Amino acid sequence: MFLVDARITGKRLVARDMYVITMHAPPIASTVLPGQFVNIGWSPGPMLRRPFSVYRVDGERIEIVLKAVGVGTAQLLSMTQGDRVSCLGPLGHGFEFGAGPRSAVLVSGGLGVASMTLAARQAASLGIRVTWVHGARTKEDLCSESDGDDLIWATDDGSKGVKGTAVAAAPDADLVLACGPNRMLAAVAARWPEAQVAVETYMGCGTGVCLGCAVPLKRGGYDRACREGPVYRASDIDWATLPSHLSYAATP
Ligand SMILES: Cc1cc2nc3c(=O)[nH]c(=O)nc-3n(C[C@H](O)[C@H](O)[C@H](O)COP(=O)(O)OP(=O)(O)OC[C@H]3O[C@@H](n4cnc5c(N)ncnc54)[C@H](O)[C@@H]3O)c2cc1C
Ligand code: FES
Numbered sequence: 098m099f100l101v102d103a104r105i106t107g108k109r110l111v112a113r114d115m116y117v118i119t120m121h122a123p124p125i126a127s128t129v130l131p132g133q134f135v136n137i138g139w140s141p142g143p144m145l146r147r148p149f150s151v152y153r154v155d156g157e158r159i160e161i162v163l164k165a166v167g168v169g170t171a172q173l174l175s176m177t178q179g180d181r182v183s184c185l186g187p188l189g190h191g192f193e194f195g196a197g198p199r200s201a202v203l204v205s206g207g208l209g210v211a212s213m214t215l216a217a218r219q220a221a222s223l224g225i226r227v228t229w230v231h232g233a234r235t236k237e238d239l240c241s242e243s244d245g246d247d248l249i250w251a252t253d254d255g256s257k258g259v260k261g262t263a264v265a266a267a268p269d270a271d272l273v274l275a276c277g278p279n280r281m282l283a284a285v286a287a288r289w290p291e292a293q294v295a296v297e298t299y300m301g302c303g304t305g306v307c308l309g310c311a312v313p314l315k316r317g318g319y320d321r322a323c324r325e326g327p328v329y330r331a332s333d334i335d336w337a338t339l340p341s342h343l344s345y346a347a348t349p
Contacts, residue, residue: 098304099124103184105176106158113237114164115208116174123157125186131215132191132274132295132328135159136303139182143169148300148323150211150276151187159184162211162240188303189327192216192293194223198271203229204263204285206277210240212295212328216274217244228270232263232277264288275331280341286331294331296339298322313338 099122107119125135129151138146147169149161165171176182192212194201201220205213210231220227228247233239236257239250250258251266259266263277264284273292275285282294301309305324312320313335320326 098186098188099128101125101184101186103159103182105178105180105182107178108174108176111162111242112233112240113235115162115238115240116164117152117160117162117242118173118176119155119158119160120182120184121157122159122184122186125151125184126154126157126159129154129159129187129215130191131219132212132276132293133187133189134212134303134327135161135184135186136188136300136323137161137173137182137184139172139176139180142172145301146183146185146303147173148188148303150295151215152211153214162208164208185303189323190325192219192274192295192328194220194225194272198225200226200228200270201272201274202267202270203227204267204273204275204277204281205229205231205240205243206263206281207233207238209275209277209281209295210243212276213274214242214244220272221246225272228268230263230267232266232281278341279336279339282331282334283336283339283341286334286336290330290332292331293328294334295327296322296329296334298327298340 101122103120103122136146153160230249231243232251276295298310301307310322
């Protein structure tokens with residue numbers, strides 16, 4: 098884990114109100130694994146850092162993808178090239194690719210693309226055939242940068258791709274990885290209990306100390322999303338108790 102004084106180097110629009118921010122953070126760029134995140138703070142800014150999945154790595158730079166949903170994300174999006182943020186990471190336990198899967202389906206809803214790009218690249222580098230199913234409310238809300246051997250779009254209103262949810266549109270595969278609103282992940286768990294899902298929680302420290310990121314488990318008790326997660330086996334989570342209103346990955 099590194100604490101980096103990271104310079105913002107760019108910002109681009111990838112869907113309606115959805116931006117990718119690029120920042121120079123060499124030690125994080127060289128060590129981050131698919132599904133891990135960074136906890137970002139800045140001054141003047143909110144008291145608590147804000148967690149974001151690492152979306153892409155480009156040389157010594159990392160990218161995050163976000164929309165303005167509150168004070169912190171609005172401030173981050175108002176920053177310009179040359180501004181600096183304090184970036185702590187990489188954090189958390191990411192996706193595992195195990196031995197021998199031949200096919201993977203990546204299911205992302207809205208901003209859930211955030212943890213999928215690194216996963217798609219890692220799977221491809223291991224010779225796994227990747228089908229990426231990306232869903233959103235309308236075609237304007239679909240991230241334009243999704244890729245994979247096969248790409249399936251799904252929209253609630255049918256304006257692009259399959260009409261309906263990304264979960265319904267997804268084929269079966271040896272490995273299923275998903276990121277999106279918690280209610281979408283609960284549907285993933287019902288269809289593929291062995292899927293790996295990146296869950297949403299509130300977070301504080303991001304390093305396992307404050308217990309602010311509790312994830313309720315089926316076997317009883319709680320895990321810390323920032324340490325044992327944010328990626329879990331879908332069937333391990335008590336979906337009835339995990340807040341389903343948390344939806345950074347949803348389109349509002
Ligand atoms: C591991 C992890 C990875 C994440 N990756 C991304 C990402 O790649 N892109 C992205 O846009 N967002 C991501 N989020 C969510 C993001 O951290 C929150 O949206 C952000 O902290 C909100 O900050 P804010 O100051 O703008 O909102 P606030 O002003 O604090 O709150 C505004 C609204 O957002 C809700 N909110 C606050 N925190 C969260 C949260 N953690 N999850 C969902 N809703 C929240 C509040 O309930 C409130 O309704 C991630 C969260 C986690 C835990
Ligand atoms: S955010 Fe503090 S323990 Fe997880």
